[in-house]
Amino acid sequence: MSEIKLKSIIKNFGGNSIAVDNLSETFPAGEFVCLLGPSGCGKTTTLRMIAGLETPDSGEIFYGDKTFFSSKTGELIKTENRNLGLMFQSYALWPHMTVYKNIIFGLEMQKKSLEEKEKRYLELEKLFHLENFRDRYPSELSGGQQQRVALARMLAIKPSLLLLDEPLSNLDSNLRLEMRSELKRLHHNLGCTIIFVTHDQMEAMTLATSIAVMNDGKIEQIDKPMEIYNNPKSLFVAKFVGSPQMNIVNSKKDEKLATCLSKKINIEKEKVKNFGIRPETMKMVKQDDGDINGTIETIQPTGADWIVGVNVYGKSLFLISSDPPIGKENDTVGIFFKPEDCHSFDNNDLRIIKN
Amino acid sequence: MFSSNSTSQNTLIVSLKIKLSKLLLQPTFLIGIVLVIILSYLVIAPIVSIFSNSVSLTMMDAMLSGGKDGEFTYKYIDRVFTSSISEKIFWIPLKNSITVSFFATLIALTLGLILASLVTSTNILGRKYLGFLLIIPYMLPSQAMATAWLTMFKNRKISGPQGMLESFGITPPDWLAYGPLPISICMALSYFPFAFLLFSSALSKIDIQLEEVASTFGAKTKAIWSKIILPLLIPTTMSVLLLTVARTLGTFATPYILGTPAKYTLLSTSLYSSVRSNDSGVVAVIAIVLSLIGLMLLLVDIWVVRKWQRFVTVGGKGIKRQPSKLGVFRMPTTIFAWIIFLIAALGPFIVLALSTLMREPGNFAFSNFGLAYWTGVNVPGMDQPGIFTSPEVITALKNSFLIAGSAALICGILGLLIGYAVVRLPGTLISGFLRQISFLPYLMPGLAFAAAYLSLFAVSRGPIPALYGSMSLLILVMVVTYLPYASRSGISAMMQVGPEPEEAGMVLGAGFWRRITTILAPLQKSALIIAIILPFITGMKELSLVVMLVTPGTELLTTQSIRFLDFGYTQLANATILIIGVVVMISVLILNRVTKTNLASGLGG
Ligand SMILES: Nc1ncnc2c1ncn2[C@@H]1O[C@H](COP(=O)(O)OP(=O)(O)OP(=O)(O)O)[C@@H](O)[C@H]1O
Numbered sequence: 001m002s003e004i005k006l007k008s009i010i011k012n013f014g015g016n017s018i019a020v021d022n023l024s025e026t027f028p029a030g031e032f033v034c035l036l037g038p039s040g041c042g043k044t045t046t047l048r049m050i051a052g053l054e055t056p057d058s059g060e061i062f063y064g065d066k067t068f069f070s071s072k073t074g075e076l077i078k079t080e081n082r083n084l085g086l087m088f089q090s091y092a093l094w095p096h097m098t099v100y101k102n103i104i105f106g107l108e109m110q111k112k113s114l115e116e117k118e119k120r121y122l123e124l125e126k127l128f129h130l131e132n133f134r135d136r137y138p139s140e141l142s143g144g145q146q147q148r149v150a151l152a153r154m155l156a157i158k159p160s161l162l163l164l165d166e167p168l169s170n171l172d173s174n175l176r177l178e179m180r181s182e183l184k185r186l187h188h189n190l191g192c193t194i195i196f197v198t199h200d201q202m203e204a205m206t207l208a209t210s211i212a213v214m215n216d217g218k219i220e221q222i223d224k225p226m227e228i229y230n231n232p233k234s235l236f237v238a239k240f241v242g243s244p245q246m247n248i249v250n251s252k253k254d255e256k257l258a259t260c261l262s263k264k265i266n267i268e269k270e271k272v273k274n275f276g277i278r279p280e281t282m283k284m285v286k287q288d289d290g291d292i293n294g295t296i297e298t299i300q301p302t303g304a305d306w307i308v309g310v311n312v313y314g315k316s317l318f319l320i321s322s323d324p325p326i327g328k329e330n331d332t333v334g335i336f337f338k339p340e341d342c343h344s345f346d347n348n349d350l351r352i353i354k355n
Numbered sequence: 356m357f358s359s360n361s362t363s364q365n366t367l368i369v370s371l372k373i374k375l376s377k378l379l380l381q382p383t384f385l386i387g388i389v390l391v392i393i394l395s396y397l398v399i400a401p402i403v404s405i406f407s408n409s410v411s412l413t414m415m416d417a418m419l420s421g422g423k424d425g426e427f428t429y430k431y432i433d434r435v436f437t438s439s440i441s442e443k444i445f446w447i448p449l450k451n452s453i454t455v456s457f458f459a460t461l462i463a464l465t466l467g468l469i470l471a472s473l474v475t476s477t478n479i480l481g482r483k484y485l486g487f488l489l490i491i492p493y494m495l496p497s498q499a500m501a502t503a504w505l506t507m508f509k510n511r512k513i514s515g516p517q518g519m520l521e522s523f524g525i526t527p528p529d530w531l532a533y534g535p536l537p538i539s540i541c542m543a544l545s546y547f548p549f550a551f552l553l554f555s556s557a558l559s560k561i562d563i564q565l566e567e568v569a570s571t572f573g574a575k576t577k578a579i580w581s582k583i584i585l586p587l588l589i590p591t592t593m594s595v596l597l598l599t600v601a602r603t604l605g606t607f608a609t610p611y612i613l614g615t616p617a618k619y620t621l622l623s624t625s626l627y628s629s630v631r632s633n634d635s636g637v638v639a640v641i642a643i644v645l646s647l648i649g650l651m652l653l654l655v656d657i658w659v660v661r662k663w664q665r666f667v668t669v670g671g672k673g674i675k676r677q678p679s680k681l682g683v684f685r686m687p688t689t690i691f692a693w694i695i696f697l698i699a700a701l702g703p704f705i706v707l708a709l710s711t712l713m714r715e716p717g718n719f720a721f722s723n724f725g726l727a728y729w730t731g732v733n734v735p736g737m738d739q740p741g742i743f744t745s746p747e748v749i750t751a752l753k754n755s756f757l758i759a760g761s762a763a764l765i766c767g768i769l770g771l772l773i774g775y776a777v778v779r780l781p782g783t784l785i786s787g788f789l790r791q792i793s794f795l796p797y798l799m800p801g802l803a804f805a806a807a808y809l810s811l812f813a814v815s816r817g818p819i820p821a822l823y824g825s826m827s828l829l830i831l832v833m834v835v836t837y838l839p840y841a842s843r844s845g846i847s848a849m850m851q852v853g854p855e856p857e858e859a860g861m862v863l864g865a866g867f868w869r870r871i872t873t874i875l876a877p878l879q880k881s882a883l884i885i886a887i888i889l890p891f892i893t894g895m896k897e898l899s900l901v902v903m904l905v906t907p908g909t910e911l912l913t914t915q916s917i918r919f920l921d922f923g924y925t926q927l928a929n930a931t932i933l934i935i936g937v938v939v940m941i942s943v944l945i946l947n948r949v950t951k952t953n954l955a956s957g958l959g960g
């Protein structure tokens with residue numbers, strides 16, 4: 001088990017947009033890293049470059065002491081010899097091979113004996129509850145079963161690095177939940193390094209030991225999930241993680257509200273371009289009891305809690321609370337926030353760290 | 356960050372090193388490059404040679420009229436367009452070609468449209484069977500219809516056994532026996548199955564909801580057809596039209612068999628006689644004209660398709676149109692459809708078969724029937740052995756299988772290889788070039804292509820020996836001519852599979868050849884079988900492409916039947932054609948069994 005290290009990776013597909021833009025990052029050994037980002041930000045491309053299915057235009061990729069690729073020295077290890085596991089979004093099971101054949105393919109490539117193959121197959125069959133499917137073809141399996149076969153096929157060769165490209169996106173929500181815990185358990189038992197691509201932040205938060213948020217071919221922040229959530233390094237990360245989205249208050253457009261916030265957290269308003277407050281950190285109190293007053297615009301019960309839209313100086317703030325709101329639409333209420341839960345971002349959309 | 360103290364020479368070496376190792380990683384590149392080289396030679400060289408032939412003096416003319424061999428000259432262009440014989444070798448054949456193409460296309464189009472509408476959308480009797488039976492004429496070689504016609508309507512103008520009508524005491528007039536009328540009808544009957552298939556598939560693709568919407572407005576069946584369905588068929592109609600015109604222009608057998616006795620020449624037969632008289636400059640000029648017409652038709656087709664693109668109805672939930680009730684018209688239309696089947700498919704078969712079983716045409720006495728033409732050692736009145744004992748036929752049969760078989764095999768594999776290279780190297784020059792160049796032969800009519808190959812490979816050039824008179828020349832020319840179809844289906848087959856199955860193998864440690872043999876090949880098995888059987892069928896029926904390239908040792912069944920006709924051995928010719936028909940039909944049955952697709956998807960040559 002080793003860490004994976006990317007250095008100044010650039011990949012351009014020939015258009016004017018860059019798929020991966022000067023990416024440098026280290027993914028520590030044994031971590032479960034989630035690559036999280038909007039569609040088209042270069043997640044798949046990054047994964048494919050690590051797997052060797054795509055060659056970077058320039059940069060270096062190291063895995064432990066092995067150099068997968070280096071445009072400095074011209075070294076290049078081909079996919080076949082990188083010895084890693086990659087799972088495709090579409091599973092890419094071979095339709096002309098049975099479940100058994102699919103799963104032992106990697107072992108066959110390693111010229112393992114029949115007993116070894118059989119032994120490993122039985123282990124995997126048990127691990128992924130694939131009993132009775134041995135001689136079926138992929139088209140005769142349900143989506144979830146196919147996925148388990150794809151996982152088993154990848155794991156058969158015991159790779160120490162697993163790359164998973166949105167492996168759960170094709171599943172219904174129940175199966176998804178089940179597979180999530182399966183993956184988590186797997187990571188725990190195998191102790192391998194996993195890089196997992198998703199654009200579902202919920203998935204990232206629940207699975208990852210660290211999350212890398214990508215935007216426009218760059219990694220904006222890589223940190224522990226709660227750290228990403230509580231201390232987003234940039235406006236993009238702040239907005240991308242969390243649902244409902246963090247409330248963003250622009251100091252030009254929503255000047256009155258911004259002035260109030262800057263006073264509360266004791267920062268010069270001129271330095272800040274945007275303030276951010278997570279919906280669940282605000283509290284609704286009686287009129288004039290809070291830091292500021294506002295009018296309730298909307299109330300949306302979600303079952304577990306309530307999402308309340310409150311208009312403050314013309315700006316809609318969303319609050320989320322597990323208690324029923326204390327007023328109804330058009331009532332005036334007070335809002336209370338803690339200074340440590342207010343984020344501020346400078347003109348470059350970077351987090352301002354207070355001392 | 357990069358420390359940039361390395362010299363620029365060093366970076367160059369490093370980048371070359373990466374390029375090289377990528378190249379070795381991806382044999383696709385090598386395959387692509389090899390394909391580019393092979394195809395450039397096989398496709399571009401003949402085209403270049405034909406252009407140069409059209410303007411350079413032949414050795415013979417150089418000796419006859421002075422000047423140097425290979426010298427630049429307008430002589431052949433003059434000869435074709437302005438000289439005293441230009442009427443005979445070009446202008447009249449051109450006029451005849453246009454006339455015949457016009458009528459043949461008109462008839463084929465009308466028949467195809469009417470029959471497709473009847474079979475797909477009405478309760479005509481036997482519609483289930485007609486769908487298959489009506490494409491049988493496609494499976495017969497194009498000379499089948501012509502020889503059947505001749506067997507039926509021949510009069511005493513030409514030698515050989517009597518025509519069937521004549522033997523009943525009716526002498527068919529010349530205009531019915533030979534010339535434009537029978538040529539147009541025979542071509543129409545050979546080619547209407549295309550129109551039928553294309554219209555049928557277009558009709559089944561039209562979204563039935565469009566019609567349902569109209570009927571909610573109270574439109575009657577008649578109004579739905581004239582206001583909705585027929586206008587939606589306009590793009591298909593245009594494509595069918597151009598395709599049929601192109602095909603009729605390139606057909607050789609029909610005008611050769613039915614036109615020659617009346618001295619009625621088309622461009623294809625005129626080209627053939629120029630080849631026979633070794634007039635390579637004139638051959639080149641006429642071939643260029645034919646190619647230009649082909650190119651023009653293709654451009655018009657592209658233009659029409661583009662113009663009508665917004666017209667194409669996407670969707671169609673695959674719901675079958677409810678067959679509309681024909682009422683009193685049910686019987687007449689049923690009879691009409693079955694009569695067409697009788698005339699175009701069953702009729703020729705019966706006529707050909709009967710003629711080979713009757714010693715004397717028209718005599719239906721039981722004692723007159725026999726297998727002499729098939730199994731006889733010496734056929735009475737011809738001094739020829741029967742089909743099964745004739746060394747010529749046996750050689751031709753072997754050659755046909757060998758040549759069409761090898762060409763089909765090479766074509767199938769080459770098509771998939773091209774597909775692989777094109778799909779796996781997207782956006783590269785190689786990919787674009789392969790796509791374009793493998794399509795080029797489509798523009799050239801078979802006759803023109805054959806003429807080009809004839810001039811190119813008559814002598815040895817560079818490392819390639821003179822191939823004239825060898826089987827490899829015939830195989831080569833077939834491969835190149837069928838390449839557009841093969842590469843197109845190869846590309847679409849590869850597109851369907853996508854890169855992922857192979858990449859999954861790569862990740863699990865399978866090298867290139869392993870991936871090809873254990874993943875790609877099994878996945879493409881049925882595509883490969885189709886890619887081989889379709890050119891095989893076309894190759895078995897091929898005449899125009901090979902007729903000027905065969906030599907006594909390399910006769911094919913199709914050319915052998917023409918030889919028999921030339922000598923007046925009509926029955927032997929008919930028997931040979933029947934053999935071709937049977938082989939082709941067996942192949943089609945195999946094809947249907949292997950794949951569930953119908954012929955429409957692969958109708959190429
Ligand atoms: N083979 C390719 N050719 C050209 N452009 C490509 C190719 N693959 C990816 N791109 C482009 O590179 C960018 C990054 O693509 P990538 O597939 O890595 O996005 P992603 O983050 O995986 O998105 P998604 O969440 O939608 O899967 C996109 O703008 C995409 O259009």
Ligand SMILES: [Mg+2]
Nearest residue numbers: 043044045165
């Ligand atoms: Mg992706």
